[in-house]
Structures are given as C-alpha cells and as structure tokens.
Amino acid sequence: xxxxxxxxxxxxxxxxxxxxxxxxxxxxxxxxxxxxxxxxxxxxxxxxxxxxxxxxxxxxxxxxxxxxxxxxxxxxxxxxxxxxxxxxxxxxxxxxxxxxxxxxxxxxxxxx
Amino acid sequence: xxxxxxxxxxxxxxxxxxxxxxxxxxxxxxxxxxxxxxxxxxxxxxxxxxxxxxxxxxxxxxxxxxxxxxxxxxxxxxxxxxxxxxxxxxxxxxxxxxxxxxxxxxxxxxxxxxxxxxxxxxxxxxxxxxxxxxxxxxxxxxxxxxxxxxxxxxxxxxxxxxxxxxxxxxxxxxxxxxxxxxxxxx
Numbered sequence: 001x002x003x004x005x006x007x008x009x010x011x012x013x014x015x016x017x018x019x020x021x022x023x024x025x026x027x028x029x030x031x032x033x034x035x036x037x038x039x040x041x042x043x044x045x046x047x048x049x050x051x052x053x054x055x056x057x058x059x060x061x062x063x064x065x066x067x068x069x070x071x072x073x074x075x076x077x078x079x080x081x082x083x084x085x086x087x088x089x090x091x092x093x094x095x096x097x098x099x100x101x102x103x104x105x106x107x108x109x110x111x112x
Numbered sequence: 113x114x115x116x117x118x119x120x121x122x123x124x125x126x127x128x129x130x131x132x133x134x135x136x137x138x139x140x141x142x143x144x145x146x147x148x149x150x151x152x153x154x155x156x157x158x159x160x161x162x163x164x165x166x167x168x169x170x171x172x173x174x175x176x177x178x179x180x181x182x183x184x185x186x187x188x189x190x191x192x193x194x195x196x197x198x199x200x201x202x203x204x205x206x207x208x209x210x211x212x213x214x215x216x217x218x219x220x221x222x223x224x225x226x227x228x229x230x231x232x233x234x235x236x237x238x239x240x241x242x243x244x245x246x247x248x249x250x251x252x253x254x255x256x257x258x259x260x261x262x263x264x265x266x267x268x269x270x271x272x273x274x275x276x277x278x279x280x281x282x283x284x285x286x287x288x289x290x291x292x293x294x295x296x297x298x
Contacts, residue, residue, distance in 0.1 A: 004180040011173050019166050022293045026162065035297040046289035050282060057180055057278040067123055075130035079137040086141035 007056025011049055018045040118268050125272045129279045132242075136283055139238060143231040143291065148298065151226035154216070156295025159232070168208045169288050172243075175201035176281035179274045188261055191270070195254045198277070202247045209240045232291065239287055242280050249273050 021041045025033045054060040060072060147156055175198045182194025213233070216222065223233035253273060257266055 001181060001184050004177050004184075007180075008173065008177040012170065015166075015169055015173065018289060018293060019162060019169075022160075022296055023162055025296055026160075030296075039294060039297050042289050042293045046285050049285050053176075053278065053282050053285070057176060057281070058275065067119075068126060071127055071130050075133050078134050082134070082137045083141045083144065086145055090145045 003056045007052055010052045010056070014045050014049040014052065018042050018049075021045075121268060122272065122275070125275060129276065132279070133283075136235075136238070136286075139231070139235040140286065140290065143235045146227040146231045147295075149227035150229075153226050153229065154219075154221045155228065156232075156291070156298055159212075159216075160292050160295050164208060164212075165288060165292050168205055169284065171201050171205050171208075172281050172284050175205070176278055179277045183267075183270050183274045186262070188257055191257055191262065192254060195250050195257070199247055199250045199254070202243055202250070206240060206243055206247070209236065213237070236287060236291065239280065239283055242283075246273070246277050246280060249276070 018041070021033065021038060025038055060068070062069070178194055178201070179198045182191055182198070185191050185194060216229070221229055223230050250273065253266070253269055256269070260266065
C-alpha cells in the first residue's frame with residue numbers, strides 16, 4: 001500500500017516540475033529559459049518519473065527474477081535502437097539536404 | 113489455479129506489454145521524425161493547453177494509483193469501488209482527448225492534413241484506444257466480482273489489469289513530455 005502512495009507523490013512532484021518549467025517559458029513569451037535547457041529539463045523529469053513508476057508501480061528492480069528482467073532489458077534495447085536510430089539517421093539526412101528538413105515551407109527557406 | 117499457472121499468465125502479459133512498448137517506440141520515432149512537417153498548418157505548440165494537459169495527466173496518474181491500491185484490497189465492496197473510481201477517471205481522460213480531437217478536426221486540422229498531424233493522431237489515438245480497452249476490461253472484472261466475489265482467478269486478473277494500466281500511465285509520461293511539453297522548443 002505504501003509503495004503506491006510513495007510512487008504517486010513522487011510522480012505528482014515530477015509532473016508539476018516539468019509543467020512549471022514549460023509554464024515559466026510560455027508565460028514569459030519564450031523570454032525565460034533557453035530551448036536547450038527546457039529540452040533537457042523536460043526529458044530529465046520524464047526519465048526520472050519513468051524510473052519512479054517502474055520501481056513503485058510495476059515493481060521493476062534489479063533483484064527481480066530473470067523471467068521479468070531479460071525481456072524487459074531486451075525491449076529497452078530495441079526501443080533505444082528504434083527511436084535513437086531513427087532520429088540519428090533523419091538528422092543526418094536533413095543535414096545533407098539543400099533545404100532544412102525541419103520547419104514549414106516558407107519564403108526564407110528558399111534562400112538556403 | 114496453481115501459483116505455477118499464475119506466474120505463467122503474468123509472464124505472458126508481461127511479454128505482451130513489452131512488445132506493446134516496442135510498438136509505441138515505433139510510433140514515437142515516427143512522430144519525432146515528422147513533427148516539423150506541418151505543411152503550414154497547426155504545429156505542435158498550437159496543441160499545447162497547459163491546464164487541460166495537467167488535469168489529464170493528474171487524472172490518469174491518480175487512476176493508476178487507485179488501481180494499484182485496489183489490488184491490495186480484500187473485500188468485494190472496496191474492490192468494486194476502486195474499479196468504479198478508476199473507470200470514471202479513465203472516462204474523464206478519454207473525454208478530454210475526444211474533445212481535443214474533435215476540436216482539431218472541426219478546425220480543419222484532421223489527421224489527413226499534414227505528416228505531423230497524421231503521426232500525432234496515430235500516436236495519441238493508439239494510447240487512447242488502449243485506455244478504452246483497459247476500461248472495457250474494468251467493466252468485465254466489475255461484473256465478475258459483483259457476481260462471483262473475490263476468487264483466486266479474479267485476483268490474478270485484477271493484478272494483470274493493474275499492470276496494464278500502470279503501463280498506460282508510463283506511456284502517457286512520454287506522450288505528455290515529448291508530444292506536448294517539448295512542442296514549445298520547436
């Protein structure tokens with residue numbers, strides 16, 4: 001019973017922190033907090049909350065039996081390869097394109 | 113029902129959940145690659161409504177805790193109450209999502225408009241579909257415990273439902289962070 005309440009409290013705090021960072025940014029009309037900082041802060045809060053919920057809600061801990069941990073680590077590996085690999089490849093492709101890969105088609109982009 | 117069989121069912125569900133994670137990883141990768149391809153229409157930061165998103169997130173998080181607490185309960189009344197509370201919170205969550213989707217389609221920003229919107233609707237919609245299936249599962253378990261009480265098979269099913277529901281909350285962490293909050297960095 002206690003583990004669910006602990007996990008819940010930690011998750012609420014981490015959620016509020018992530019929202020607060022973005023709220024400060026939006027409320028100041030993007031003046032406060034550079035984009036790189038926001039990116040890493042939101043990703044960091046999400047990763048910590050991920051670990052918190054895996055630990056307190058799903059009981060995933062290193063001491064679990066291999067039946068649980070081996071498929072879990074395999075799935076984690078596949079996820080990292082799929083998501084990380086896609087971003088890496090597409091980022092490289094966008095560098096070798098003459099027009100920027102990101103962004104909407106706009107008159108400025110035609111200059112490059 | 114032996115504990116041996118109990119562990120087998122849980123292991124099977126665990127494998128299903130992990131392969132579902134891989135499916136979501138594919139959808140996330142697609143979204144991350146396409147999120148700049150808005151074709152001059154709505155982009156990610158237009159979809160960000162912080163207060164609604166916060167309510168949605170806290171609703172799903174609370175429901176995840178309640179279903180976890182419900183697995184620890186022994187009496188039929190408490191279990192029925194826990195299932196009902198989780199179901200209602202799930203309904204609130206889905207309600208917000210349907211409202212958002214309907215608003216986008218009405219504003220001419222449906223899934224067919226741009227690559228960004230396609231990947232957005234598929235990713236968030238797949239999660240919403242999972243939530244709806246979880247709610248159906250809750251209804252079925254509610255009827256079972258209402259009619260037959262807390263049998264051994266029932267508590268196994270309840271544990272499996274809780275595992276599934278926790279998994280949906282974890283996927284939602286990634287969605288609200290990457291799809292919504294990080295849209296401000298575009």
